[in-house]
Amino acid sequence: MSAISHHAPDALLAAYASGNLGHPYALAVAAHISLCLDCRAAYEAHQAAGGAVLEGGGPAAMSAGRREALLAMLDAPRKPEPAFRPSGIFPGPIMQALNGQPPRWRSLGMGNRQCILSANRQGSSRLLYIAPGQAVPEHSHNGLELTLVLQGSFSDSTGRFGVGDLEVANDDLDHQPIADEGAPCICLAATDAPLRFSSLIPRLLQPIFRI
Template sequence: MTEITHHAPDALLAAYAAGSLPQPFAIVVAAHISLCNDCRAACAAHEAAGGAVLETVGEEAVSDALRGRVLGLLDAPSVPEPQFERVGIFPGPVVEAMRGRPPRWTPLGMGIRQCILASGRQGSARLLSIPPGRAVPDHSHNGLELTLVLQGAFSDETGCFGVGDLELADQSLEHTPVADDGAECICLAATDAPLRFSSLIPSLLQPIFRI
């Protein structure tokens, strides 16, 4: 397995261990934990301690704004443990979100496809399939976005992300993720607010595709 270099911050793992993340984010964190030995061990430590006291999380883990955003997620109901095993590139939590069925892809244009796994007041979770070398339109964020790579890789203004890597983005980041050459990039992404696209056409199509 590819070495994972972008991990979930401790505040996010503590919230997950406490059963307090909204469902879309819990799906992503559960999938990341299933792929990352380090984060799985950290989460187990939080669970053994009954969940960490989030106010004591080290400030170096995340920015103040992002840490505050994570702390603000704690009022949502908990999510049960996944009951499905990994299938191909899809970790058990993703297979469960798909109810054991293959993904039903919807084209978004430029060869990019999506499969919505969860959508509601807490936010949304979706699979994204991006052809090699293709860019997701430039966008910023109205809230928090978590993106986990399941196949292939992508790069943006913050670095390179491969299988198992988790990117966290908030209102401070505007980026243009580009899939690396080679295999198509398949990601699991969750947001708690609509994205802010920089160009007109993606903005006009946004309500249709529920991004």
């Protein structure tokens, strides 16, 4: 794996450690820290700090009904979630989102494909396959977009992103990612709102591809 030079911002790691990230972003951050030793260490530091805060806090008053509900929840049997191991270029968190199966690609045209992993009120997460030398249509954002590279690389106006790199694009960025030559660029993209495409054709196709 090439050296990772684009990392998750500390605020994202803190939100993930505290359980305050929606599923699409949580998946992207989980997959990134499974590849990035630096961000994994920062994440674990946030976990440790949160644990220290909880241990240092005093007892909280709780009504009898809420206490009984909490104890019942703790006593209820739970089926453990299966642990998914990395497979090929896909880290464990993405294999879990794929339910252990290979991606089911859908053509976007021009040699590009996508596999939607989730799409709901919290946003969407999808795998993108971009053929070498091909571009994603120019777009800006209605919110935040996280893009994690799993294979190959892409470049845009902010720089080059290789395997393990995480691009954080907000509503101030208007860009056109282009897959570099070599291996096809496969990445995970997470958004909380539809993209804003600059040209007409992508806008017309947007409802069909759910981007």
